[in-house]
Amino acid sequence: MEHDVPRLARAVIVEYLGPRASDATVPELLRTTAPHTVRHFMRLFLRAAAQGREIASEDLILLDERARERAAEGIQFDQMLTAHQAMAAVLLADFQQRFRGDAAELGAFAALLQQAAGRAMAVSLRAFQEAAQAAVTEDPELLDELAEDLISGRPAVARAAVQGIRLPRDFTALALFVDQDTDERAATPGYRTAASNRKNRRVRAALAAELPHPLLATDQGAYVLVLAPGTVDRQQLHRIQGRISRAALAPVRLGAARAEDHGAVPAAARTAVEIVRTAAAFDLPDQVLELADVAVPWQLSRDTPAARLLTERFAPVLRNQDLAATLTAFVQNDFDRRRTAQAQAVHPNTVDNRLHRAARLCGADLTTSAGLLALAVALAHHRRTDAQPSSAQVFRDPA
Structure with a gap:
């Protein structure tokens, strides 16, 4: 049968x-x-x-x-x-x-x-x-507010104690980016909110089943931020991501960062969000990530005055679709012109011509380590600024 x-x-x-x-x-x-x-x-x-x-x-x-x-x-x-x-x-x-x-x-x-x-x-x-x-028995609004207090750096212990809730000393901050499910994508605008709310309830139920109560989680812009008690190991992170993805009927990317005490929670939450955002910007295949997994693109793409200066310097190249695609492939293929040509489905001479043209437009010598590092930083910063909302856009200012 x-x-x-x-x-x-x-x-x-x-x-x-x-x-x-x-x-x-x-x-x-x-x-x-x-x-x-x-x-x-x-x-x-x-x-x-x-x-x-x-x-x-x-x-x-x-x-x-x-x-x-x-x-x-x-x-x-x-x-x-x-x-x-x-x-x-x-x-x-x-x-x-x-x-x-x-x-x-x-x-x-x-x-x-x-x-x-x-x-x-x-x-x-x-x-x-x-x-x-x-x-x-649990007040979802209160738990959301406690999570927001901790993430924003506001005192939360006394308020929690009044409600009989004992907060852990340390946390692992989880940032979840949950894609749309099929119902959301197919829904009319008026129905999409209802479909999204159903998916969000399934996500909360999956989190509640995997993590100890009370569940400290809050929606922050494009992300769900969760404060898991203590240290969450890699195996459990994968289990949480898998369960949420099954419940949401949609892809889920999870970033995790440790907070040794309550004062470290805001920074850990921001780090978790930036991990997910960096992974998305650089099309990293992993769905469960910690800082070590994104260390290089994270560092290359930091928003600093120097990075903005280099991005402006390479702006004429980045505005040209063919040149930008070729330079991106050149970096991704370890500055190997033949592998870049294969990735772009063009002749190696075409790659050479585009590299020379890019060098003329931005005034950088792409045959030197300094020129190649400048290119890598400019591309990384450009990709990151085109990605999902930044943590500054996601987090509310403390009241």
Whole structure:
């Protein structure tokens, strides 16, 4: 039956949605995330049934994730219960249709399916209730304000203590840049805000499931800034990024920086944002980054009077699309003219001509180390200023 799982998953979605199954306005999570969850559960169950064993609760981590996300979106649990019932019904009906054994075998399959469905519902209900209870007992606005106080350098310990919240001594500041999901990109302007709000609630639920309570997070412009207690190691950073990306149904880039105490939080938060921004400006492939991962482009692209002077000096070159592309490729290919020619799909002589032309326009000798370093700084500064909003634009001034 396992090779039929995609077909069975589609049948579950049709059973769940009813007349809406062919509606083009059905949210993206019901077209992608929900079928993925159904396929995951079905494969787990069928493999366990083939071995004559029950599904263990630890196998159902994905259902735990999905239940927390749905709770954050305000979906009622009876809707999730309907989906679980549809999964069990479709599996049992398909097995009965193809079954050729005796009644005892059918009964054994039905008993395993009942156990699996019951355990799946129990895991989902527990996760749903925990997420819903956290939303009730914790004041999201207060936690956002505490995060903003710490990030802005304002005192927060006394205010937190009044509310019974004990703040950690040190943090890891996380800056998350979450791209638009399919619903946001496809939505009309009036609907886009609602789609974005749904995605943001899923992101918050994913963060709450990965990090200790209370969750100190706040939206700052293009970024979500999170203050994770203590030190977050590389493995956990990757796990957080992966979970948020799955919940958001969109690419996520994460920058992290340590704050040894509350006074260091503003600088750590700014560093985390600049890490993400630098990675985006230089098209770095990694999705989880710390300062060491962006040290060279970070340093080359700092906004200093000298960097602005060099950028102005190379402005005639940077305004020319062909010259700018060739010089960028030249730097990216370690100043190798033949590799630059391959990257640009031109003859090496064309690269030479463009380099000579650029040198004449900006008055720099690109055959010397000084000229090449000046070029690298100008290109880095130019790319960075064209990237996402800077930390100065993202952070509010302290009140």
